[in-house]
Each structure stands twice: as C-alpha cells, then as structure tokens.
Amino acid sequence: MFLKRIIDSITPKAICIDTKENNREATYLFRFSALTSNIENLSAALGLINNRDSFTLKISLTESDQTLVLSENSEAEISDFLKKVELYCGQNDNLEGTITLKVTKEIEQGKCSVYSVSQISKHWSTGTILENLKKINSLAKQCYHLECYDIPSDFKTGLFIFSTPKNDLNRTTHPEHPDKQARIKARDKSCTFYQRDVFSFIPEDFHFDSDFYNSEIRNLFGKLQLAICLTYLCDSSRFNNNGNLELHLNGYKHISYILEDSHPTSACINDYFELYQWAYHQGNTSDKVGLCRNVLSIHIEEDNLLKLRPGCMGATTSNYAIYLKENLKQYIDIKNKINEQIQKSSEKASDLVKNIGTYLKGSIFSLYSFVFSVFLIKTLAKSTPTTDIPALPIISTSTYCIFLLFTTTSILVLCYATTEMNAEIRRFKENYASLKNRYNDLITDTDLSKILQNDSQQNMDIAYLKSARKRAIILWLASVTFIFIAISTIYFKEL
Template structure:
C-alpha cells in the first residue's frame, strides 16, 4: 500500500505516472488519469489529511486540457467542497480527447521527536534516484543545513518497505502500518571526541561542512534496495578514508594522502567509492579510534596499511590486515613496557644519586669545619710543645703575640664558615634546579600523574633538601660553638698567663728591696 497511490485511486482507478521527484524538502509527481470520477469525495478529503505530520504540506491539482488547474490542499472542508464543484463543472465541459492530469506536491520539513528527527519519504525509489544523481561533494554533505542536530534521523517511508538502518539513519515503514520493531537507539560514542581525534592526526579540507562519521553510513544488517545500499557504501568508504588518511579533500573526486612506510596519494570518483569493499577498512577504523593511545595506533595503522595494499589502492586492503595491526601493536606495547621499565629504573637511579648528592653537599662544609678546627688545634699544640721544650713549663703559654695569632685564626675560621654557608646555599639551589630540570625532561616520556607517583610527589627530594638544611644548621652551630669555645679558652689562658706574670713581677720587687 502506498499513501500517494491511495490518494490517486480516490480520483481514478486507472492512471499512468508521467514524472516524479523527491528530495529532502519536496515530493512532486504527475499522473495522467484515464477516468476521472468524484464518487469518493469524502475519501479525497480524508486522504489530504491522512498520514502527514504537521510539518508537511500537501497540495494536489487537477488540470483538464488547457484549462486552469483546480487546486486542493489541507484546508477547511468548505473550501474543499467549493473546489469539488469547480471540478464537477470542468468534467461536464470536458472534451473526449482532453487529458486529465493530476499533480501532487508535498513540501516537506523534518520534525524533532525529542531523541531523534523524523522526515517523511513518499517514494523511496524517487528519493534514491535523487541521491544517486548527486555529485560526490553534494552527496558527502548529505543532509541539508536545516538538519543541524546530530541526533539520529528516522526516514519515515509512507509505503510498504523492508526496514533497514545504519547507526544514525533509520529507514522504517510509516504507512499503512507503522513499524513496531523500530529501534531508535544508536551506538554510544562521543561524536565530537572522534572528530577531534581525526583533526589531531590529519587534515580534512571540507571539515566545516561535513561532520559525519563512518558509523553514520555503516549498514547494520541487510538492505534490499541496491541503489540506496550503494549510496551508503559510497559515503561509508568516503568517511573511512577521511578518518584514516593524513590529508583529504573533495571536489568532484575525493583526494587523499597517507604517509606510511610509503607515501600514498590517490583520487577516488563516486563510482569507485560505491563499489568498494570496506569490511577490512571499517575494522581498522574501529580499532584505531577505539580505546588506547590514538596517536600511536593511527601511526601504526598508516605504516602497515601502506604495505598491505593490493595495487597500492587504499580501497583494496589484504584480508586480515587488522590482525597484523593488533599483533604489531602488541609488540609495540611490549617494547613500550620494556622502555617504561628502563625509564623507571633510571628514575630510581636518579633518586638514589640525588640522595648521594644531598649527602655530598654538606660533606664539604663538614670537611672545611674539620680542617679549620684541626688547624687551630695543631697551632695550639705546637705552641704548647714549643713552650715546654724551651721553658720547661706550660705556664704563660699564651702571650700577647700568641693571642693575636689565635684571634687571627679564629677570625679566618669565621670567614671560612661564611664561605662554607654560601657554598652550601649555592649547592642547594643547584641541587633543586637539577632535579626540576630532569623531572621536566621525563614529562615528555611519562604521563605526569605516573611521573609524580614514581617520584612520590617529590617526597624524597623534599626530604633530601630538608636533610641538607638540617645538616647545614648543625654544622654551622657546631662550628660557631667550637669557635666560641676556642675563643674563651685562648682568652682565658692569656688572662691566666698575664695574671701569673704580674704576680711574679710583684713577688720579685720585695726580694730586690731586701737584697739592697
């Protein structure tokens, strides 16, 4: 049963179609009626109202011979009755050799049903003829600009049809019986994410006007309508090449370039795309754009595809190429795991080396402190030994001259302390810069979160820096304390020496007086 034919039968049971056309916006057909009758006026009016959504507008006109057409449309019944009267008068005046032409025009508009869009198709044959006659660039744009939404589209066919569908486009029967098995759910994926991936590793010159995916035209099941099937195959082939090649553009032909182990540059016309066998290509596309490292997968796919072609034709892939990709990627991942372990081991070595460097930073300060102390002690012991050897006693060990020299050594020790502190501070800064520089280089090799996990969010480095600062504080305080003690000891010995010398001088004066 056909909605249009049912309407024609209301005017005449015998007719011949002279022309017909249908696209996304309009259906138009003309018929020559062999016998015109108005016995079914009520059926005609009911037909004008039947089976249409509120966005479509149906008009029909009857022309007898050279007279003006009599128009019928979806209006109130009183106007319809007026047109019937006009037609009855025209029939009464009709000459036997005059033709009766019925012309049907439907202005179509899609309807938003919430989770999908619906567009009526009045003749799948005429609609497929329209698609077939479009050039490649027009066909690749597919839907008119009015279909701005990325929702699924239900082509509601108003005659008997065997339903078929792709992931996005559903061709279902809407008259005389609505297809109760219609499934409007589609495969769940992020369209924009897939398009962003495509643009990340390739350039499609017509991307602004053609935002379709290969899934949109991939048939899910069989299609009994060969012309429609060829159109969908053409579009699927078109977008598979766009999503897998480095560069693509379309004018009258599809131009693509792929940089693999071999550089491939090809052109495909619409007939070649319609006849393509895309099963292998579609499997590769799904594998590349599925989960995993997209950049690595698309690079590997382009390399292996370039050496698995028949006659260097991108639409003639060897069977099983996708399995070669999977095997190659497994090997690639194993190599990456090996490289990852090596990088992780190097990082562990770096962390250990960094801790050793942290110990070395304060070791220099400790060495300087030890040498300074040893120098002072050596000087002091030399003075003691010299005093014992020359005078036979340690009394008066620190003279004014010795005190001056000791103070000089203590002053030099303080200067060395300042130098050691400055050197340690500089080494701390260099130590931190070296760590940050190496961490920055490893960011190019590892995920930032993984790098932070390996480095324990800089915990060990921060502990090393804290260790250096604590050691620096300990050595500085020890150095100052030892220097202060040396100062007290030397000053005390000098004071005792001076006091003993004064006492000796005072004792010698009475003896001298008595002797006189």
C-alpha cells in the same frame, strides 16, 4: 507511497505524474478525472503529516485558470476548501486537472521526517560521489534522527537513526562512534585527504547495524563507506573537478585510481572495512596503515582498487606478526636504554644529595674547628700560669667577632647549596621530560608509560631529593644554632 492516501481522500481516480523528496521537502503530482468532498476522510489523511511539518495541497483544473489551495489542517479550513471543490464540481461536468501536494519538512531536536525512503534515496544517489556526500553531509549537520514512514523496523549508522514514527526515541542520543575524532586525527597523521575540513566522516558513518531493507540506500551507503575507507588507507586522496575521488596508494608499487560512480561488490566493501578497522583499532596506526598499503599493492589486480583478491586481511595480520618479531629486538634495546638512563638519573640524584651534604658538613666543620681551636688555645694558656698576666676570658670580643664572621659565611654557604640543589632538581626534571620526548617517535605513549612505570622512579627520586634537602637544612640549622647559642652564652657571661 505513504502520502498517496491524502490524494485518494480527494479523488478516487488519480494517476501519479511525478514524485520526489529531498532533505527539506516532498512533492507529489497527480492527474485526476473526478473529485470527492468528504471532510472526515481528508482530515484523517492530512493527519498523516507530522505536526512539525507544513503542507500545501493545490488543485488545478485543466479548463480553468483558478486553483484551490489548502495549507492548514483545521476543520474550518478543510470545510471551506471542500465547499470550493463542490462548487467546481457543480460548475464543470468534465473534471480534469492536477493535484499537487507539497510537504515542507522542519527539523526539531535533531529529528526530520522521511515520507518515502525510496524517493530520498533517489535524491541522495543522484550525481557523483562528491554530490552524494554533500547532500548527506548537509542533512547530518542538522539532524541525526530520521522518522521514516515506510520502513519495517529500526536501523542505525554512525550518522543517522532510521526509525518508524511509532517508536518513541526522544531520549536517543547521537549515534556517533565514540572514537570518531580520535580516528580522524590518526588518519591525518598517516594519510592526506585534501577535503578533510569539508567532510569529517569515518567509515562507520555509513555502516548499518543490520541489513537495510532498501537496496538503493544500502548500495549508496556501501559505496560511500568504501570511499571513506580508502581515504583512511591510501597515501593521498582528493575529489577532482568532476566530483570523482582520486586516490594514490604507495606500497610495494604505486597505484593511482579514480573512484567514479561504480558499484563495488559487498565482498570488496567488507574487505576494505575490515582492513580499516584493524588498522585504526589499537597499536601504532601509522605502522599498521603502512603495512596495509604494502599488502594491498600486491593483492590489487590491474591497478584497480575495486579488484581485490581474497585473503588480504589474513596476509596483513600475518605480515604484522612478522613485523612485530623483527622489531622486538629494537624494542628491547630501546627499553634497556631507557632503563639505563633511569638508573643514571637515580645515581645522579644520590650524587646531588652527597654534594649538598658535603657543602653543609664543610661549613659546620669550619665553625667547630674554630671553636675547638679557641678552647684548646685557652686551655694551654691556663696550664702555664703567670702571676704577672691577668687571666683572659675564654671568648674575647675579637674572637666572638671572628666567630660571627664564620657563622655568616656558613649561612651564605647554606644559601648557595640550597640554590644549587633547587636548580639541579629543576634540571633533573627537564632532563627526564627530554628523555621521554626523545623516544616518542620510536614507541607508543602506552609502551613508554609501561617502561617508565608511570614515572614512578622519577617521582621517587624527586621525593628523595626534596627529603634529603630538608634533612640537611634542618641538621645544619640545629648544629649552627646550638654552637651559636653556646658561644654567645659563654661570651656574654664573661663580659
């Protein structure tokens, strides 16, 4: 009892009546039959209390209604307090009474004091599993670093760091598991836990990095670790009105079980924790959790989730290997279908390029044909000279107007072809996104990304379409501009 040294500094004869500690305060009640008044001893003993915490030391005499109270660790206050103690000692030959020490714990920068691990463990362990979780959750929301005054070394879980006050852990970050939120989301997809908004725990929050020295806290955290594991493996779970955890597991058979204030074995806790870690580590969590349920349902005796036959983990991994082999053909078929769709998309990209090329080639050819026809007609007309008819210009005004009409039509064709090409590119992207969403429920995002090679083929097709569109437009503009300049030059020189 760490703070008993404060009591011993006042009275040489003290009998403990009651001791208790919770998340916010520690209280010690002693009966005494003699008092001492050494200012140095009391001052040194009060120095054991953490500076961020406050205290109240109260002496009550049996034969008197008055009490002596000390609440500040200053030399003047301690001296005044001890003078009153000496006065009482001089006025009363038979000194009997009680001493109450109450320490109010404050939380600063995520730190909180624990003066007695055994007492805080009694506080946490009292009541149902629901009450246990509420007490721990209340503290975990405010701090994560517990400075314990009676532990031999440092320990850590996903919620707390239990350290000795001598260790300087000011720079220690929160011990939360890096995948905590991801595992909670995965659990919500595979299981139904009705109090998920109240308790956002994962089993690692109650798993010690080494064997904790206090058996009561070790047993409590083991029980809570098991309870949280079950919420990650069973189909549905909820705390009932009695504070017990109701569990429903649907495997090869349906099992309903109520987890009360029981004492599971270490082997049982380790088996469930191992199953949980395997199910939520990698791969398709929903499939792996479903497989765990099937194996658990035939390894549980008497429909009691705490009576788990050995070999459950080995059976689960073996069944998973068979499951993968049975689904390999389906996986290959899906992969081939996706590759086939990608190949069709690439062929469609080639067709789009051919279509815009056909549009633009047709418009350029129409201009070329018109110009060629004009020159051919003029050439034939000159080959049969007639003296009575004056020579006509190669490009007349009416011919030039028709040429402008053809040029305008070609520009409209270019606009239409470009608009169609842009619309087809957008549709091409949308179809690809729809293809990816279509297979999300069948294979994981990682596998889909590998099959699609991180969208490399899609990106290449899009780049090809844009490049082909650019080349076609440039070629069309160059051709039409050349023909327009040539015809316009001939026309204006003959005016």
